[in-house]
Amino acid sequence: MNENLPVVVVGAGPIGLATAAQLVERGLEPIVLEAGAAPGAAVREWHHVRLFSRWGGLIDPAAARLLGGTGWQPPAADGYPTGLEWATAYLQPLAAALGSRVRLNSRVVGVTRRGRDRVVDAGRDEEPLTVRFVDETGAEQRMLARAVIDASGTWSLPNPVGGDGLPALGEIAAAKRISYRVPDLADPTEAARYAGKRVAVVGSGHSALTALVTFTQFAPENPGTELVWVLRRGVGNAFGGGESDQLVARGALGQRAKAAVDAGHVDVVTGFRTTDIDQVDNRLVLVGDDGRTLDPVDEVVAVTGFRPDLSWLSEVRLDLDARLQAPVALAPLIDPNVHSCGTVYPHGAKELAHPEPNLYLVGMKSYGRAPTFLAMTGYEQVRSVVAGIAGDQAAAERIELTLPDTGVCGGAGLFDEPGADAGAGGCCVPAAVELTLTAPPRD
Structure with a gap:
């Protein structure tokens, strides 16, 4: 039965680790595959930058409950951490609390259905998802999963200087x-x-x-x-x-x-x-x-x-907005062609679902090319998504977050x-x- 398989989470950043904490709290087994050498590898690359969200909005509730059992003490809620402080004071202890569920230096290179490419319909829904990754030794590995939650972010693909979406002529040479x-x-x-x-x-x-x-x-x-x-x-x-x-x-x-x-x-x-x-x-x-x-x-x-890397999701069925490369149900809420208020309604499993069952893009990657994202948005996303995977539809549909307004529309x-x-x-x-x-x- 697929229900006995782990839920594979791609990325050990703030949203990926929060997903794992939510899964553990629901009694589900996560495996987190992180391409980098440390939890929050992307966050550590902007270590010198201070966030404009306070600590109180940067810690996932389920993660805090998991950490509470280890004796971890949260930072003062009204402080503003740097990227390095977020990584070392929160993400590193959280990964440690999750233990062997977090696998570093493990780069995901593909996701598909077992024995099915994206064209095949027959028996598709009965088969588990298959995650292909390269482990710390450089060897290719295959892992079966009841669900895949992609929290890999967009940090690896910055937009170019060129104004039409492609690098300007001479940009690569320079x-x-x-x-x-x-x-x-x-x-x-x-x-x-x-x-x-x-x-x-x-x-x-x-x-x-x-x-x-x-x-x-x-x-x-x-x-x-x-x-x-x-x-x-x-x-x-x-x-x-x-x-x-x-x-x-x-x-x-x-x-x-x-x-x-x-x-x-x-x-x-x-x-x-x-x-x-x-x-x-x-x-x-x-x-x-x-x-x-x-x-x-x-x-x-x-x-x-930034923009999302969708290359390794080519064999699963995604339903993405043609402009933003975000899930089609989410795109109207975040489309900068329509509004720029920052007053995005909290959303979860319903808006993040794809034609491929039990496959979700969450966190910054779920926003595609839309520019504005807050950690607390991602925490609400994964709370809902995990509830849905666990079969708690009432919790999956419930809204448990009010987002701060940017004050400009x-x-x-x-x-x-x-x-x-x-x-x-x-x-x-x-x-x-x-x-x-x-x-x-x-x-």
């Missing part, structure tokens, strides 16, 4: 001078890379705001450092909801970025969709689809969002024209930033 992450300017090697250079920050979400604020603090201490902010649309609502944002640190991040722009510390280029990146005299020149050419820069920081979507009224996405604020609030958040 890769050594392009970073697709918020730099850690406290690291001497990274600081040396940008000190005294002209840097283009491409993007309009909260990661872009994070980079702007970080660089404007860095520039006065490193003479000659210049910053240009390249937006595919107008500035519009890119600074967020400010004091109206129910996540105070998120609103403060936008206010800090706006102050830097208003003070003239940042050159702003709007409505610029990059088609080419030319290398001229050992510098980079960005060319737009309207024929504009920007002044040469030394480095580009592309923080243009717009309906212009993501067509990037100057003056377009569109919202921003993202999750974080740099650790070095002291937020200008009545009571600044500190760890």
Whole structure:
């Protein structure tokens, strides 16, 4: 019987480990396959960034109950952790509590039905799912599963600088001078890379705001450092909801970025969709689809969002929105072409289901290319999904979460024209930033 098989969870990040904790609490056996060498491997890559969610919104309730049995003490609920602190103070102990259920250095390369490719209907629903992965020795392995929950996120596939979804011509050739992450300017090697250079920050979400604020603090201490902010649309609502944002640190991040722009510390280029990146005299020149050419820069920081890796799900039947690559029932709730309020209704198993029974995409990956995601959204997703797998339909359909509003709404979507009224996405604020609030958040 398939019910005697484990539930395979892909990814040992915050949502994947929360899924495992929910499964254990329901009496189901999870196996978590993590490609990285440590729990929260992707989170550790942005170790220097401070989240704008407090600890109270970053710990899954079932995970907290599991950890409580180990003597673990939660951090103060009102603190704002960095990525490293989230990983070491919460994710690492949680993985330890789950024990051998978490398998590191195990990269999933395919999911299918046993003996069935995606075309075959006959007997499909009776067969278990099969997960193919490469283990820590480099050997290929096969595992049968009653259900597969993909919580692998989108970190591995950043969007390009190119404004049409493909890398700009010359972008790959210029890769050594392009970073697709918020730099850690406290690291001497990274600081040396940008000190005294002209840097283009491409993007309009909260990661872009994070980079702007970080660089404007860095520039006065490193003479000659210049910053240009390249937006595919107008500035519009890119600074967020400010004091109206129910996540105070998120609103403060936008206010800090706006102050830097208003003070003239940042050159702003709007409505610029990059088609080419030319290398001229050992510098980079960005060319737009309207024929504009920007002044040469030394480095580009592309923080243009992420997209899901669906390549290893090619043999299962997914029902994805044609635009967002998110489940079709979820897409209307998160589509930035329609709204940018951040007021996404809590959702779960019903919205995340696919034609392939017992297969779910959860967490950031469930949002496809949509930009705004909160950990508490993922925790509610997996609570519902696990309840559904366990046969508790009442719990699967119940809503147990109210999400904070961003304080900004717009309906212009993501067509990037100057003056377009569109919202921003993202999750974080740099650790070095002291937020200008009545009571600044500190760890």
